[in-house]
Amino acid sequence: MPDQNPEQIERAVREVLGSLSGDLTTTEISLLGELEALGREVARAKSEIAALRVDDINDRHIPTATDELDAVVEHTATATNEILDVCEGLEKLQTKLPAEHADALGVAVTRIYEACSFQDITGQRITKVVSALKVIEQRVSDVTRRFGTTTENAPAPEPEVAITPETEGRALANGPQLPTAASSQADIDRLLASFD
Amino acid sequence: MAIDKNMNVLIVDDYKTMLRIIRNLLKQLEFDNVEEATDGAEALAKLRAGNFGLVISDWNMEPMTGLDLLKEVRADSRLKSLPFIMITAESKTENVVAAKQAGVSNYIVKPFNAETLKEKIEKVLVHA
Numbered sequence: 001m002p003d004q005n006p007e008q009i010e011r012a013v014r015e016v017l018g019s020l021s022g023d024l025t026t027t028e029i030s031l032l033g034e035l036e037a038l039g040r041e042v043a044r045a046k047s048e049i050a051a052l053r054v055d056d057i058n059d060r061h062i063p064t065a066t067d068e069l070d071a072v073v074e075h076t077a078t079a080t081n082e083i084l085d086v087c088e089g090l091e092k093l094q095t096k097l098p099a100e101h102a103d104a105l106g107v108a109v110t111r112i113y114e115a116c117s118f119q120d121i122t123g124q125r126i127t128k129v130v131s132a133l134k135v136i137e138q139r140v141s142d143v144t145r146r147f148g149t150t151t152e153n154a155p156a157p158e159p160e161v162a163i164t165p166e167t168e169g170r171a172l173a174n175g176p177q178l179p180t181a182a183s184s185q186a187d188i189d190r191l192l193a194s195f196d
Numbered sequence: 197m198a199i200d201k202n203m204n205v206l207i208v209d210d211y212k213t214m215l216r217i218i219r220n221l222l223k224q225l226e227f228d229n230v231e232e233a234t235d236g237a238e239a240l241a242k243l244r245a246g247n248f249g250l251v252i253s254d255w256n257m258e259p260m261t262g263l264d265l266l267k268e269v270r271a272d273s274r275l276k277s278l279p280f281i282m283i284t285a286e287s288k289t290e291n292v293v294a295a296k297q298a299g300v301s302n303y304i305v306k307p308f309n310a311e312t313l314k315e316k317i318e319k320v321l322v323h324a
Binding site for chain 1: 209211212213214216217220221224236255256260261262263264265267285286287288289290291292293294296302303304305306307308309310312
């Protein structure tokens, strides 16, 4: 019974215990023991969750983590644009240099451009982490609500709505793979060639 | 067959930094007429209004993805033969297959190098 409210379980246990009277059979005594154990387990789970101060996770830790990640994206973008500014300046100098040096500078600038694409990849990876944090935030909210460790009169959360991607492009948009799982350009070239 | 480097090229990416990098790499390849869009919808409007010889697009953008842009391009009678290169971090086989089935001209996985970009552009424009 995954959606059963712990408060309801506790109440049900108390009611069953209160209804038992007179001589008890062996089965009833066994059932009584099981119910008492269940009641203790529910109470222990509640106090352990309360002790974890899970509200802090949603109120403080997750917002801080997402803010920090946003700042990482912003700062790397700023730094990357500074690097690109300098590269564009260097390219303008190329025409004033002897051909040999101009070529060497051109090769170096190209390598810097290639390396700067890290900002796009890290940005996409961080976006995936922020999405994961939001899922954790939602799950923590669900747990705290079910075990009654948040404000008593807090409104029930909105029911989770399954988000169905509306297009194939959106459904297949997963962001970068981890390096160990990603296909190389050579793998992709081979795959494309197999269509010819 | 000589490649017309005066053609208009549309580059599409939601990361401004990436647009700048691709623009600079295209400039090194002597493509100077480069326009930018930050998602598929903006790109499609520019393609329908202008006269482009090549599209280089990212995949993962809001609200319209690169794959959806590609499908719109291939469904448009005037744009359907336009060379279209996907440059993306989406490297799963299912992504490449979906792009190929939608009519992509070539597919570059990020991070990429300038030589790969040059090679793919030449390949698609020679066969265009």
